[in-house]
Each structure stands twice: as structure tokens, then as C-alpha cells.
Amino acid sequence: MQEGTVSCGPVPGPVYLDHNATTPVEPDVVAAMLPFLGGEFGNPSSSHSCGTRPRAALARAREQVAALIGGSAGDVVFTGSGSEADNLAVRGTVLVSGVERPHLITQRTEHPAVLLSCRALERLHHADVTYLPVDENGLVDPADLAAAFTERTVLVSIMLANNETGALQPVRELAGLARARGVPFHCDAAQAVGRIPVSVDDLGADLLTVVGHKMYAPKGVGALYRRPGVRLEPLVLGGGQEHGLRAGTENVALAVALGAAAELVAGDLSDGVPDRTRELRDRLHARLDVGLPGRVALNGPSGARLPNTLNVSIDATNGHELLTAVPELAASTGSACHSGSYEPSPVLTAMGFDAARSLAALRLSLGRGTTAEDIARAADLLVARAGG
The missing domain is CATH 3.90.1150.10 (Aspartate Aminotransferase, domain 1)
Structure with missing residues (x-):
């Protein structure tokens, strides 16, 4: 375990109490990813021997991330960031819905990746968005969500933990309201995963965002959990990687780092x-x-x-x-x-x-x-x- 006083550069650093902004990359995570920055350079989609170990490492990383959140490996989509995962969840759900003037529900203290995705959908796709208020503790009242649904509602997106205050939303209850109406529920769990136990089934989330640099992996990698049957329109089209939802040759090194970090923080939770x-x-x-x-x-x-x-x-x-x-x-x-x-x-x-x-x-x-x-x-x- 690293000391709290960390180096932010070439000289000894200050007492570091900004882990909600980003976490230091743990040595074990660095060690896990290094082989895939050098000798194990193969494309995981290649059928020859150079792709064998990268492909296996990618599959292992997917299993590690899935285990941390109680999902299945086949439901994990690697992304380049938490913001990308949020965009894929929010915009991907709306764009595939086929609903004229689709309606979304979120809340006022969401991460900008969700809020600005909603604004873009309002501007570019004539979506209607309800921004739920929060109380003095930063929490959504489930009654406000229940009153906000319409026949055109295609998604609810409510974060699990606020990045500024740490406030934990009543996601289980909120997701239950969405499920009773057949509406997919997205949860940005970037700040929560690895700090508290998170289970997609327990929460009732259909889509859930995970971010590497909030849990001791490098920046530039995240993941989106997608419950089987939930349809998404991809944001990046191309070779069909990541179950057809995120084209582009996978960054195996960063995926391996995210998997190693997931295993690390899973141990923290049990310890x-x-x-x-x-x-x-x-x-x-x-x-x-x-x-x-x-x-x-x-x-x-x-x-x-x-x-x-x-x-x-x-x-x-x-x-x-x-x-x-x-x-x-x-x-x-x-x-x-x-x-x-x-x-x-x-x-x-x-x-x-x-x-x-x-x-x-x-x-x-x-x-x-x-x-x-x-x-x-x-x-x-x-x-x-x-x-x-």
C-alpha cells in the first residue's frame, strides 16, 4: 500500500487528499500492463500466435472487471474513459430508441459527461430532458422520479456517488421505479466502484460506468456494463470490436491495467x-x-x-x-x-x-x-x- 504523501513529479509531493480527482497508479497495476507495452504487442483480433496472449489478457481483464461489479464478462465494454462510457450509455440508448422526441430523466448534480450528453441530445435530436432537483444533502427524492416518467421516457441516468460530496443516491429504489416502467437505468458509478461494494444486480442497473483512474489504474481507460438485452447505438463505428459497440483495436495494456486494479480494490473491500x-x-x-x-x-x-x-x-x-x-x-x-x-x-x-x-x-x-x-x-x- 502506498503512502498518502505521494510524489506528483520529480520531487517528493504534498499530502495527497485528492483521490476523487485521480488516484496514483499502483505498482502492481503498472507491472501487469508493462508486458503489453513491449513484447506482447500483438493485435488481440489476430488469429496468429502474436495475438494469442493479448487476446487472453483482454478476456481476463474483462472477467476481473465483471467480478468487481457482479456482472458477466460478456457484458463489459472497454472504453477510453468514464466520460465515453457515459456518452455511450446516454446517447447510445436514445439514438437506438426510435422514439420521436425521446424523453430522458437525470438530476442536477450529475457528472458533466451525462449532463452535456443530455444537452446535446436536446440540441441535436429534439430530446426532452427532466433534470430532477436534489435536497440539501444532494439526494434525489424517489417521488420526484416517479412523477417524471412519460410515455416517451427511454432512459433514467442517476449517479451512485457524487464526486464532490460523496453523497450516495438511493439508486436501488430509483432503478426499481424505472424497471417497473420498462425504462433502462444507467448509473455512473465512477466514484463508488472500489470504494464501496457495488453489484449491478443489487442496484438494478442496466448500464453502469466504471473508470480506471479512480481506482488506481492509469487514465484513459474505463468500462461500461450493459445488461443483456439492452440495446445501444455505438458512438464509434468500424471493425466491430467490443461487441460491436466500440470500434478500434483495443488498448490491451490499459485494459489489463483496469483488470488488475479491479482485482486490487476487490481485495481492499474484503480486507x-x-x-x-x-x-x-x-x-x-x-x-x-x-x-x-x-x-x-x-x-x-x-x-x-x-x-x-x-x-x-x-x-x-x-x-x-x-x-x-x-x-x-x-x-x-x-x-x-x-x-x-x-x-x-x-x-x-x-x-x-x-x-x-x-x-x-x-x-x-x-x-x-x-x-x-x-x-x-x-x-x-x-x-x-x-x-x-
């Missing part, structure tokens, strides 16, 4: 890593509360959230300025930079928070290698700077 991570997260929150009494407000639910995610606003601070003043800590803020200015997070705004609270937000996200020493140092750094 109690989420519980240890939750304890460290709560210790960090408590230290901030003690060091900055009455000034720390939790953004998101206290219970139903990812074990690694702490999103807090520190009163009388600006999150961006605070992190800039603490270069020894790598974390994220609740704001987005546009042309040099900072705007409140759309997620926190949708939850009803004012600009001051949103701009004061910090997202502190832990990983499998975060230590108690990292937590103590991060808290001391923030308290010293915010208290000054």
Missing part, C-alpha cells in the same frame, strides 16, 4: 479498507472541528456517503485561496475556475448553498494509502492557515 478509510476521514473532520470551533460545516449527508470523502466549508475562508496558501496539501475546492475567476460549484448551488459557503468549500478525498500521519498533518496545516 476492511473502506472501514479504515472512514475512520480516518472522520478523524480529519473531528480535528478540523476542534481546531476551528464553530466554523466547519459539512456539505452533504453525514451517513450516506463514500467512506473516503469529506466536503466541508470553513467559515470566513475562500477554498481556493486557502489551498493556494497550503502547498503542502493537494486537495480540491468547491469552485470552478472560468477565465481566471472562481464560481460556486454547481453541485453545492443545486443543494441550496449560497455563494459564500460554496466558495469556502474543500473536498478532501482519501485513498487506500492515506495514513493517520497524513490526516494529522493535513488538519494541522489547514487549521494553522485558516485560523490565522
